[in-house]
Amino acid sequence: MTERTGDNSRVPPFASPAALLSDLLPDQAVLTNIRVLDIATFVAAPFCGTILGDFGAEVIKIEQPGEGDALRGFGTRTECGDTLVWLSESRNKKTVTLNLNTPEGADIFRKLVAQSDVVLENFRPGTLEKWGVGFEALRAINPKLVMLRVSAYGQTGPKRNEPGFARIAHAFGGLSNLAGEADGPPVVPGSTSLADYISGMWGAIGVLLALRHVEQGGDGQFIDIGLYESVFRLLDEIAPAYAKYGTIRQRMGADTVNVAPHSHYRTADGKWVAVACTNDRMFERLAAVMGRADMATSPFYATSIARVERRAEVNAVVADWIGALPQAEVLDICQKGGVPCGPVYSIEDIFEDAQYKARENLMEVEDPRVGKLTIPAAIPRLSETPAVFRHTGRGLGADTDSVLTSLLGLDAATLSRLRAERVI
Known part of the structure; x- marks a missing residue:
């Protein structure tokens, strides 16, 4: 060189x-x-x-x-x-x-x-x-x-x-x-x-x-x-899904295809959190911290396929639980319960965050x-x-x-x- x-x-x-x-x-x-x-x-x-x-x-x-x-x-x-x-x-x-x-x-x-x-x-x-x-x-x-x-x-x-x-x-x-x-x-x-x-x-x-x-x-x-x-x-499976099954993915707002709940939810203090339940094990943990362990064993909610079919219902349950608590409490409960959950940050939040400072x-x-x-x-x-x-x-x-x-x-x-x- x-x-x-x-x-x-x-x-x-x-x-x-x-x-x-x-x-x-x-x-x-x-x-x-x-x-x-x-x-x-x-x-x-x-x-x-x-x-x-x-x-x-x-x-x-x-x-x-x-x-x-x-x-x-x-x-x-x-x-x-x-x-x-x-x-x-x-x-x-x-x-x-x-x-x-x-x-x-x-x-x-x-x-x-x-x-x-x-x-x-x-x-x-x-x-x-x-x-x-x-x-x-x-x-x-x-x-x-x-x-x-x-x-x-x-x-x-x-x-x-x-x-x-x-x-x-x-x-x-x-x-x-x-x-x-x-x-x-x-x-x-x-x-x-x-x-x-x-x-x-x-x-x-x-x-x-x-x-x-x-x-x-x-x-x-x-x-x-x-x-x-x-x-x-970077658009994951949209090409093979269309080629094989004719699927044309549409806009879904904060939600995502194939899994639920996997979205953004507003907290009691007007802030937002992101929740990602990409598999049934993650949903079982979320159901437990919400006090709804029954959902993890119900045939209507226990699997990703079942939850996607009832996306609106699942999102409503999660939204109601998160909407009754301040952001800090939601994050703390999810962290202790092993549920993937993070704050939706503005640049002001980023400048104050301990993780950004540590890294x-x-x-x-x-x-x-x-x-x-x-x-x-x-x-x-x-x-x-x-x-x-x-x-x-x-x-x-x-x-x-x-x-x-x-x-x-x-x-x-x-x-x-x-x-x-x-x-x-």
């Missing part, structure tokens, strides 16, 4: 310092010596870069001169002009401006590719080919190159050239049709960016698999992901431009090579000169000319 350059100062790990003998150096992280060129925009492919950067990869974010990635303006703006989304999700990335839609910009990019391991992109299919920097052209320069290509519908098929965002992917991928109340319209499934984040995660898996192949002596390759595919792949899921960091920030900590949690944090999302072009000087040997006069010609 590539030879890493950069700052070797000590940085705090995401994992608790008490759990480690010493802080990790960036060059001790698991993906050290992997260089990634992130020429993508917004979240989907760039989130792959965020994951790789969390674990030590040198990620060079390449943006259009003067305007930068649209993610800089998406979300809550801060006093530095960039948004909280940018500061959090572009962490650990160097930022370079480079106009790939110019001959000299494309040539500089090719030279960077020759010294890199991975390229992340999410342009419409054919765009990079038009600029002369498509995968085949880049592979001729670097046969070991791994390229992640994320687009709305993938690189092939009749819709390959159509634009799309996560909301469209949720709809086309079948997720939106399942979100909402049975008698209401399809709704946003939690976050309008869900498909973007999931695609970034699939992308990271693909990149790591491809890098493993290179490590074993194989050639580079590209990973092709359509946003809609990322959500469709250090929220990380306080200092940004040189806006001061103290709290951002989600990296996952997964590795016991020997945990993630490392170096910095939040940087200003536009903050590392242009240092990257182009250290990797390509460009001098000050050349950088000044390129900047005047808006190549960088």
Whole structure:
């Protein structure tokens, strides 16, 4: 893999310092010596870069001169002009401006590719080919190159050239049709960016698999992901159920198919809890803590099939019991009775929760431009090579000169000319 350059100062790990003998150096992280060129925009492919950067990869974010990635303006703006989304999700990335839609910009990019391991992109299919920097052209320069290509519908098929965002992917991928109340319209499934984040995660898996192949002596390759595919792949049995039995799952609100009770219930103090009885043993425990042990032996309620047939009745019994108690008491009774039950949290609740604090899921960091920030900590949690944090999302072009000087040997006069010609 590539030879890493950069700052070797000590940085705090995401994992608790008490759990480690010493802080990790960036060059001790698991993906050290992997260089990634992130020429993508917004979240989907760039989130792959965020994951790789969390674990030590040198990620060079390449943006259009003067305007930068649209993610800089998406979300809550801060006093530095960039948004909280940018500061959090572009962490650990160097930022370079480079106009790939110019001959000299494309040539500089090719030279960077020759010294890199991975390229992340999410342009419409054919765009990079038009600029002369498509995968085949880049592979001729670097046969070991791994390229992640994320687009709305993938690189092939009749819709390959159509634009799309996560909301469209949720709809086309079948997720939106399942979100909402049975008698209401399809709704946003939690976050309008869900498909973007999931695609970034699939992308990271693909990149790591491809890098493993290179490590074993194989050639580079590209990973092709359509946003809609990322959500469709997570929809459990809806495809085989339709193919074999013609079942078309409909919206069920907080309920779920095949099991009951498995829903959200309001407590006496106006809060909510989630209850998950995925099998008969769990229901037996719930029936016991509700004081309705008879339900666990009744032929009308004892099995999952019977409870699904009487879903409304079962939900009413559970709702009545939970609705008569405050949330804290419901949680305590269920915990002692071995019943899977959890609070339905807002972000305010999350910030106060002891489990989040114990796991250090929220990380306080200092940004040189806006001061103290709290951002989600990296996952997964590795016991020997945990993630490392170096910095939040940087200003536009903050590392242009240092990257182009250290990797390509460009001098000050050349950088000044390129900047005047808006190549960088």
